[in-house]
Amino acid sequence: MKEGIKRDGLSPMTACRPVECIEKGAGWRRNLKRHGEGAAALLCGLLILVAWLTEGNAGYVSPFLYLVAYVVGGFVKAGEGIMALYKAGKLDVNLLMLFAGGGAAVIGFWMEGALLIFIFSLSGALESYSEQRSRRDLSSLLSLQPQSAWLWTKAGERRISIDALKIGDVVAVKPGEQIPADGTVLEGRSEVDQAAITGESVPVDKEAGNQVFAGTLNGQGSLFVRVDHPASESTFSKIVQLVEEAKTQQPPVQRRIDRLEGLYAWSIVAVTLWLILVPPFLWEWTLQESVYRGMVFLVVASPCAVVASIMPAVLSAMSWGARRGMLFKGGAYVQSLGEVNVVAFDKTGTLTRGELQVTDVLTFGAEDDKELLAAAASVESLSEHPIARAIVTQANQRGISCTQPESFRSKTGYGVEAEWNGTTWRLGKPGWLAGDEEAEELCRLEGEGKTVICIRSDHGAVGLIALRDTIRPEARTVVRRLKELGVQVVMLTGDRRQAAAAIADEVGIDWVEAELLPEEKVNALHRWQRRFGLTAMVGDGVNDAPALAVADIGVAMGAAGSDVALETARVVLMHDDLNRVADAIALGKRTGFIIRQNLLFASVVITCLITANFLGVISLPFGVIGHEGSTLLVILNGLRLLK
Missing domain, CATH: 2.70.150.10 (Calcium-transporting ATPase, cytoplasmic transduction domain A)
Structure with a gap:
């Protein structure tokens, strides 16, 4: 194959890939998008400081600087608010804050209005930071996406786009x-x-x-x-699709708040107008006092802190998970993981590595275990069966040399028969070869969940070789951690009941359902859902696809090689490490706790500020500090999940 290859083409090590060329040309735009909102907030703050220092000393300079600060700090949020109103008829917190800031300026409180805009723009910049950080971490793999390939043909090789492969x-x-x-x-x-x-x-x-x-x-x-x-169906492309899905999904609480935000915002506007127009007739307030109290109410009643309580926390959690190989299809699944009551594991390929390993070599004849293993490995050296490979591997690890048999015959469904060193050897299932002399040991080994191979020669029983799937070293630890988190752990497997029970006992799983077909795993999951509620299924994404799809949260172990993993699972653990299952559950619980913490804090602050305003004991500056300060605090509290 190699003789036809040309070596005079452009070296891929020196060629500029399309993505790299685009990034060089668009670097300034990317930096502006990443840092522009934060820079605008800081410039707004600087303008406010200069305006405050020049108050009363430079005529109209101070109001002009405040006005510029309004524009610089509120430009981004004003655009978002106007677009929401224009496209969906939705009045959101962005416009409420701008109305409040403008109203404060109208009644002469330039400083307070500008400070409101500054803190609001700063909180918006922090939210954008958490979103960009999450997307950057989720999309970190995308920078590794190949763009072209050297296509080999009989005429030589040529560079083509991967889309043309x-x-x-x-x-x-x-x-x-x-x-x-x-x-x-x-x-x-x-x-x-x-x-x-x-x-x-x-x-x-x-x-x-x-x-x-x-x-x-x-x-x-x-x-x-x-x-x-093709490129569109590669594992890498499926990861890209998963990342894109993750950008659009929101947790249920966020969706409920988004639905209520518009109604709440119009209610605030209505109450604000009532406070401005009605109290002068009912309570003999002056018009200036009514407008002032209306502006304070507009500030303190806006649900900025409530709205900001969720997504910064969820995005930070997704970012933390992405850096550790946990990819979520959306924020909804981060929060749902924290509410999971049952985690069901597949056995083969999930709790175990799916690789058989020799555990026991027992002899009944004159041969010792090395001679027995040499004979078995030599006979099996021509077979590609997983059991044969495990026996040959064990012989190699013990330094036992193998020689090919003189003849080899496969007995389908039973085992193999071969001539080796002048003797006829048979290796296979106990039902085919086992006699009374092996019965006791055979019963013991099978009771331990091991696969047993009987070995016989012309001279009668020779021995037994027992094998078992290799348990992942972290399996016991992750089961213990899940139990500490208050989660029930279940094994659902198609393997034999004895083998499943042995693995479950070793790793500490109390509930086992074995000998299940794929559709029976689905029925088993439904039973656990009815019994305990929210259920997660952890599998390798191949024969577990139906169970991954029907579970409340499907978690696929190891995306590589599993075509259905990224299609059916809600969470994909890129690292083949079971500990990430417990990490994901703990992350979900931590995220849920911080969201509840934020919502409670935001609700209490808003209630206290509204009450204080109706009692007339809070001024506009304190209302701005209290409201916007609470918004900043819930955002910073959510950003803690980045660490």
């Missing part, structure tokens, strides 16, 4: 390049850094027959890769 195309991946598409290695050998997709910290050896993923980084070798999925 088709299934079956062969691409050449040079040292240090990103792998452009999900595919299978046809030729070559190299180490590939898969941290961006799987979270593995150590590069993985890749050779012919191994699967590779778009966006991962090739090491020092060259690879020729057959494209298995």
Whole structure:
């Protein structure tokens, strides 16, 4: 294959990729978008300070500076408020604050109105910061997205866009390049850094027959890769889609507040007009006093702190999770995770690694365990069955050499038969080979949930080899942590009941449902939902897809290699680490606590300020400080989740 490759093309290491070129040209626009709102808020504050210092000494200079501060600080929020009113007929807190600031200026309180606009714009800048931080962390992988590939043909190689790649195309991946598409290695050998997709910290050896993923980084070798999925269906593209979905989803509490915000805002305007027009006739207030109390009410009754209680906290939580490989399809699922009462785990590939490992080698004849393992590994060396691979691996780890058998026959559904060293050997299921002499040990091993292989030769019973799926080292820890969080832990598996019970006992799971078909897992989840409420399902995203879809929160372990994981799960754990399940639940609970904390604090402050205004014991400056100060505090409280 390599002889036809041309090496005189433009080196991918020196070529400017389209994304890089665009970013260089658009850097100033990105920086303006990222920092513009904060800069405007700080400039507004500086103008207010200068205006305050020049009050009474420079004629109209001070009012002019206050006016400029109004424009600089309120421009962004005014645009948002006007667009909301124009497109949806919705009066939101942005316009309320601008009305309050303008009203304060009309009655001569330039300083107070400008201070209101400054603090409001500062709180808006902090909210924007939390949103941008969340999106930046969620989208950090997007900078790794490949843009082009070296397409290999008999005529040589040429550079093309990854969008032009088709299934079956062969691409050449040079040292240090990103792998452009999900595919299978046809030729070559190299180490590939898969941290961006799987979270593995150590590069993985890749050779012919191994699967590779778009966006991962090739090491020092060259690879020729057959494209298995078009760019739009690669694991990387699905991550992009997940990130885009996450940007549009809101938690239920936020949606309820958004629905009530418009009605509440119109109510505030109505009460403000009533305070301005009616009290002079009822309580002999002066018009100036009525307007003043109306402006104070407009400030203190606005639900800025309530509105800001949720999204900064949720976005900060999503940002924290994204940096640790936890991708949420939206803010709704962050909050819902905190309310989960049951976590159901699949066994194979989730609580375990899905890789069989030899645990026991027992002999009944003259051979010792090394001789038995040598015979078994030699016989199984021609088989690709997972049990055969585990036996050969165990022999290699113990330094036992294997030689190929003289003949080899597979007995479908039973085992294998082979001639080795002049003797006929049979390896297979206990029902095919087991006799009375193995019965006691066989019963014990199967009672421990192990898969048992019987070995016989021409001379009769030789021994037993027991295997079991490898439990993830963190499985016991994560089950204990979930129980400490008050969550019930369940295992739902299609494996044998004895094997499932043994794994459950080892990791500390109390509830086990075994020998379930995929549709039976769905029925089991429905039963747990009726019994305990909100339920999360953790699986590998392949045969668990129906259960992941029906669970209140589907959590997919390891996105790489699982085509349905990003489609059915609500949360994807990019790092193949079970501890992230407990981290995600704890993050949801922490987020819910901070949201409730913020809403209670904001409601109490608004109630106290409104009461004080009707009693006539609060001035406009204190109303501004109390209202906007509470807004800043709830935003800063939510931003704590970034750490």
